[in-house]
Ligand code: ZN
């Protein structure tokens with residue numbers, strides 16, 4: 001049976017992903033910024049959270065670790081390169097490591113740029129990607145600890161995943177990203193169309209995430225950047241864009 005992925009909105013614009021594998025009954029949570037809504041959702045579903053998967057150390061991705069560990073005895077799986085900044089970590093992982101969710105396997109991809117040790121979790125059999133703050137729908141993370149070269153490499157790896165792969169990013173930034181995308185690529189009809197779809201969805205209070213690799217290949221100006229230099233230029237432009 002396919003895994004179930006529940007989107008839990010948290011803080012002002014975070015998404016926490018609660019993932020359940022029905023055959024084994026195992027449940028994990030990706031990037032819990034806070035514990036309360038996660039524990040409430042798990043209670044409602046009758047799921048015990050066995051593990052927490054962190055993509056990077058930022059508090060809006062790890063803030064719920066301690067309380068979820070205390071409540072469910074969960075094991076925290078975190079990037080080895082950020083161990084010192086995630087004191088709740090139990091199991092450290094890096095490029096190519098495999099993490100099990102029941103019968104389903106996640107492969108760890110090192111995707112540094114937003115933070116120096118940022119990782120993503122790819123579930124090939126489920127065609128799902130949890131990419132934290134590396135890529136967003138129509139956008140990418142800010143370059144706090146890494147370079148445009150690193151971000152270009154990470155997004156290039158995402159672009160090479162099967163197009164139907166669903167992408168579970170950690171923030172609802174799509175409207176702002178879509179407005180910048182239209183500015184960056186004014187002749188891209190797919191971007192103009194998606195901007196309209198996103199505007200309608202946000203007016204109705206609906207989420208625009210998950211996205212897919214196919215959609216990002218058509219409409220994400222950062223993933224579409226031909227070179228690291230172009231990505232750097234677009235990232236700097238977006239940082240100050242008021243659209
Ligand atoms: Zn972050």
Ligand code: FE
Pocket residue numbers: 058060061133170171
């Ligand atoms: Fe974040």
